Amino acid sequence: MANDSTRAQWYLIQCKPRQEARAEENLRNQHFPCYCPFHTVEKIQLGKRVVIKQPLFPGYLFINLCKLTDNWHSIRSTRGVLRMVTFANEPLAVADEIIDTLRMRLANTDSKPLFEEGGKVTVTEGPFKDLDAIFCKADGEERAIILLTLLHREHQIHVPLHQLKSTV
Structure with missing residues (x-):
């Protein structure tokens, strides 16, 4: 087995707020292999239901x-990068x-709906x-x-999506 100092290993980079894609692009331009796991989520934006990809670990x-x-010195000054995550300065x-x-699990997932049929909401x-x-x-x-349920009877009500939140 190769010595840990002679083979490439994965490390964690902290990015500037909402600049994961920018940091990844600039690091790849410097020929560094990167991985920023994204997952698909359903959200309500401006009152409409939208499906978006967002980082699994924001930042x-x-x-x-x-x-x-x-x-490693060029990493610190790369646009979008805040710092290398360290413990005891290492x-x-x-x-x-x-x-x-992570790659396997994210490859096998579909987007999760905002609300599940039969799920509790408020x-x-x-x-x-x-x-x-x-x-x-x-x-x-x-x-x-x-x-x-109102007055001991169940009623089907139509409401705007932005007026609901999931209760888990």
């Missing part, structure tokens, strides 16, 4: 470096198995504020149908 990315052959290697597991505003309900289904891009 961080992994970089593959060799202690002997790579020039960069700590991340096990290859962790990176492999109404956050409007006439039904603070009432718990059951999410039935999305009714277009901006509305949802929920099952709300």
